[in-house]
Amino acid sequence: MPGVNDLSDIPLTTAVVDKDQLQQAAHLQEPLPSFHHGVIIVDFDPNMRLQDVLLAAVIARVYGNPDPFSEAKLETPAGGFDWDPAEADPIDHGGYTSSWHHKLHSRDEASHSGLTFHPEGAPGNFRCHYPQLDPDIWESCNRANSRTCWLRMKRPDSEGRIYGYDIHTNYEVAAPTGVSRYYTIDVATGVIYPDGFPKQALLFNGTYPGPRLEACWGDELVITVKNSLPNMGTQIHWHGIRQLFTNDMDGVAVTQCPIARGHTFQYKFRVLQYGSTWYHSHYSLQYSDGLCGPLVIHGPASANYDVEAEQTLMVSDWVRDSAFSEFHQEKTNEIAKANVKMDTFLLNGKAGMNAVGGPGNSPRDVEAYSVTRFTPGEKHRLRLINSGSGATFVVSIDDHEFTVIANDLVPIRPYTTDRLVIAVGQRFDVIVDGQRDRTGNYWLRAQPADGCNAFKKGVFNSTAGANTTYPLDTRVGIISYPSLRSLALPTSLSTTTDFSCLDAQSSMVPVVPWTIAREPLNPLSLSTFYNARQTVPDQTLGQSGNYSHWLLRLDPNIEHQIGKSMHSPFWLDFSNPTLLNLTGAAANPSYNIVYYPYRREGFIYMIIDSSLLPGTHPSQLGSQIVPNRGAHPMHWHGTDVVILGQSNERFDPVTSPGTWNYENPPRRDTVVVPGGGGYVAVAFRPDNPGVWLVHCHISWHASSGLALQMVIQGEEGVEGGI
Structure with a gap:
């Protein structure tokens, strides 16, 4: 056993300490430092007294290695601590006192690290971590045949009750408490070629779309944004995140000044919802020049599926010149020109047939498209986002149907359709069956909805007549089954005929119901x-x-x-x-x-x-x-x-x-x-x-x-x- 002041030989790990547990259990006489959403991040180093480390570790019941993405630091022995209340001694903690003891016993790490598991669809080293939930009592229940469940007790309590969090939990009232996840985003310029033409774009961490940010239901996101743009401020909005009691983290001009050139700003908020959404600049037209990326919050789903697609699908229209330049030209012309005319549209930053050498020229190869791989016989979850600037898209997959399970972070009762109408800013979570007899490749199409678009080559309108020539190719992505033909372009045909701009609102029934008073509170x-x-x-x-x-x-x-x-x-x-x-x-x-x-x-x-x-x-x-x-x-x-x-x-x-x-x-x-x-x-x-x-x-x-x-x-x- 090491000495009281000697931690140098003990393996150290990281963890998050819950403020409420610490405050209550330690009987603190002085208030603790400021907290955010009930979590205190305590940083101990090997030179600090063992009593201090022990106090926080025992009270919070946090041991072992939580989430590898979390930078919250509570240095504790990897085996954890144990204690005996009968041997408790007063400990002076520099300004406050506690009646806790510090006798050590080795404990098994797994039984005291909180509940940790890997959610479907997340990167291999990503883990959901709920430090307040004892894995001897709680378990993850989100499996291929039980996606509606998220967390539950393994057995009834003394009164025969089983608690949990699932698709029926009202997330506006209750959510599990996860951990803090830290990300750093750099906003800078860079030249990209999404459709074969160079563009001086605005980028998150050098990519378009920006990196996919991941969290688990109930986590806190701590995101540091650095503005490396040469001549503009910026601010980042977390689209659809409710920001309950964190209005100042919404990332818009009515809540914060722009992040100045060369400066950083830290956004900190808790995610009480779950599902698919995105983040983007909310500074003028910056996101139309590339500042957007997907944000995924893992949680339950309203229908079962086997696997999740390896990438979020972001469809967008695209302008090759600077959005600011195009905007100035259009808006200062005659009144008839109300919208900026776009050049093309993309799926995950790729233009497919609409790239240089597209329609009327040599066919593109598979690498020109965003490819999503399917396994025959498995159900695949897709996350679809319209991250464009103006066009509404009708999205479909040839010879496949969607089972829709969520819209805009709201879980809904599953319904089946062969098309999705996705307006700018909207999101859908869907399940697609990978049919057992399928081989080869199928087109994923994004058809601009009738009248709800504007392109330099014309306006899409499927009602213009049978001989209508569309100005751009609607084949933007590929669904690929493993076969000898997996590298060949699809030959599938579309059967979608309805390209109207309004979506199927009557089919979107939320799982957690709201009943609306027929008399409003306002005139x-x-x-x-x-x-x-x-x-x-x-x-x-x-x-x-x-x-x-x-x-x-x-x-x-x-x-x-x-x-x-x-x-x-x-x-x-x-x-x-x-x-x-x-x-x-x-x-x-x-x-x-x-x-x-x-x-x-x-x-x-x-x-x-x-x-x-x-x-x-x-x-x-x-x-x-x-x-x-x-x-x-x-x-x-x-x-x-x-x-x-x-x-x-x-x-x-x-x-x-x-x-x-x-x-x-x-x-x-x-x-x-x-x-x-x-x-x-x-x-x-x-x-x-x-x-x-x-x-x-x-x-x-x-x-x-x-x-x-x-x-x-x-x-x-x-x-x-x-």
């Missing part, structure tokens, strides 16, 4: 917003003298009731975030604020209409405003919303609510507002304090002002502002 008329496009004079923009932008404005017929004008777009001062100026003289006087009283246990309704009010002429609105003719994928930060109603028909405040679904409606964070006079009606709980954005995820529209911000106060009875 319905005051929460009706209209989105339109506006051209205003601007003498700084050169010869055209006009600037085309989008706005999300209140119903002009009711503005006199609140004395506000909402005809201006939503602009941000990047150097002065709203979160720092909620009250007092420092608040931005140009903000148009509408206050709603609310109760956190209820729901707020919001209706977004894509048309002008009947009888309203643009001249009444102070500048040239035209009705919106395109669909808009609206993204809510800080909350999921339920889709009460979604229609291509005009919203009627009297008759429309009678057609809505109030019993467990579809729930997600990115919802399509139909164009050409349609609307969407959503509801959400105002229970996450902070400043949250609502914006169109077409990057050109968000950068043109198609957004609003919600300020949700943290106290009961305090009004919230939009």
Whole structure:
């Protein structure tokens, strides 16, 4: 046994200490240092007294090696410690005292390291680790025939109860406590050739898409972002992560200043949801130039599968020139040019047939595509993300069907379809059967949805006629079965015929149900917003003298009731975030604020209409405003919303609510507002304090002002502002 001050010969490991256990068990007289989400990271070195190491190790019950990706450091002997309460002695700990003892006994590492296991689909050295769960009592139950389960007790407790975490656990109320996972991301420029043309892109850690970040349900992510861009700030948004009580970690201009050139910023937040999502720059148009990557949170699933595909599938449209340059050219031209025209589209950064030498030239080989390998007879989980700038895609696999199990981090009851409509910012988790008699390769297709796209070679529209020549090839990826033909291009044919822009909302039934009150907490008329496009004079923009932008404005017929004008777009001062100026003289006087009283246990309704009010002429609105003719994928930060109603028909405040679904409606964070006079009606709980954005995820529209911000106060009875 080593001496009290001698740890040099003891193998050391890392672990995380839980603050609540430490505080209670040690009977500390002085408060501990600040904590984040109930976890204290304690760093001991071999020169510190053994009593100090022992105290933290015994109280936290954390021994052995937890997660190899965690940098939380509690240096403890690899065999762990044991103790005898009868031999406890007072120990002085420099400012506080404890009545704990320090008699050592060797213990088996496995029984005291917490529950550790490898989740399906994760890298080989990745482990989920739950240090508070004793592996003698708890087990991982997520297997090929039990994917709905995640963690459970091995046997009933003394009262015959078995606890656990599974697909039916309400993750907004309960989640297991994992560990802190540390990542470092460097934001820099680099030249890439995704479609054969060089582009000076913006990259995460030198790659496009950026590296896949992994976590387990209940983990805390600690991500250090370094800005190595030569002439721009940056900030990173963790798309769809609820950020419960961590609004300042949302990574947007209303919550933080941009990360300055040469500086770093550390994001720290807990992941209470699970599933597939992505992270991307939220600084102007940076993600359209390459700053995006997948984020996977391992957890249960609503249907069984055997294996997970080795890569997340990110489909996107792509512009070869700088997005900033293209944006300036398009938005300063005549009003008819409302969108930047894209050059091509990609799957995981590859263009396939749309690369140089594509249609009309020599066929590409398999290496020009993103390839996903299937095993005959096994069920494969795929994670699909639209990380593009403007186009909605209809995704399909020739001769295969999808079993859809999640949308936007919301587990849903499984349903089967041969196509998925994925708008910008949306995500789906699906299961695809690897059929036993399959060999060779099959095309994975991404067809731009009718009217919901814009390319330099034209606009995709499958209803234009039988002789329509598509401007680009829709074959973007390959599903490959092992065979002698695995290196050959597929010859499969598509049978998909429906390329409409709206998805199958009625099929998306959440596993954890919400029932929505038919009477909202806010006056319905005051929460009706209209989105339109506006051209205003601007003498700084050169010869055209006009600037085309989008706005999300209140119903002009009711503005006199609140004395506000909402005809201006939503602009941000990047150097002065709203979160720092909620009250007092420092608040931005140009903000148009509408206050709603609310109760956190209820729901707020919001209706977004894509048309002008009947009888309203643009001249009444102070500048040239035209009705919106395109669909808009609206993204809510800080909350999921339920889709009460979604229609291509005009919203009627009297008759429309009678057609809505109030019993467990579809729930997600990115919802399509139909164009050409349609609307969407959503509801959400105002229970996450902070400043949250609502914006169109077409990057050109968000950068043109198609957004609003919600300020949700943290106290009961305090009004919230939009």
